[in-house]
């Protein structure tokens with residue numbers, strides 16, 4: 001059986017990275033082969049440029065950075081497909097939904113934003129961690145990077161909600177880490193892939 005492709009999206013500081021680590025461990029504790037993937041992947045070449053942009057040491061046109069984020073995902077797609085085929089379950093920290101939400105929140109046209117990511121692998125499940133902005137501001141590290149302002153974050157959440165599909169599970173992230181993890185685990189623990197091959201064609205149907 002191929003591996004599951006599980007994407008974690010959500011508001012800033014909602015605990016995505018914390019929960020990804022825990023979810024990965026849950027799968028491994030069950031003896032399942034599982035790996036963590038993170039977007040942007042700051043370790044590959046396109047990711048280093050993105051890192052400089054996010055830390056505000058580099059200026060780029062809004063459209064240019066959008067395309068770099070997308071290229072960063074395409075750069076990883078063949079390796080991701082191969083891992084899924086080999087039976088590895090992937091827990092993915094942010095994906096194309098973040099890509100569109102942030103760029104459209106800055107004012108770029110929503111359809112234009114979706115275009116470069118069209119055709120990517122389709123997640124089997126998206127877990128969306130929802131957190132009120134005032135709660136996010138109280139958590140560690142908020143405000144250190146480019147997009148961490150109240151106005152932008154509010155727009156980002158609205159666009160995420162426009163992108164939401166039936167396969168999404170919205171999770172209240174304003175709970176203890178344990179409670180959030182329990183809800184996430186209960187959503188995916190029985191999940192089986194509904195196709196033999198990884199599904200391609202995001203936003204193409």
Ligand code: Z5A
Nearest residue numbers: 012013014015016017018039069099102139140147176177
């Ligand atoms: N971006 C984009 O524009 N286009 C794209 O295509 C993509 C991304 C993929 C960097 O992403 C930026 O890139 C991001 C979107 C944009 N911009 N912003 N803003 P990133 O994924 O690298 O961002 P990050 O630095 O990892 O932050 P984050 O993802 O927003 O945080 P998080 O992963 O959701 O949260 P966390 O690191 O797990 O936890 C944050 C803090 O809260 C930490 O101190 C935890 O201990 C604490 N925490 C976690 N859970 C809880 C609970 N339940 N209670 C209390 N405290 C908690």
Ligand code: MG
Nearest residue numbers: 016017018093
């Ligand atoms: Mg994170």
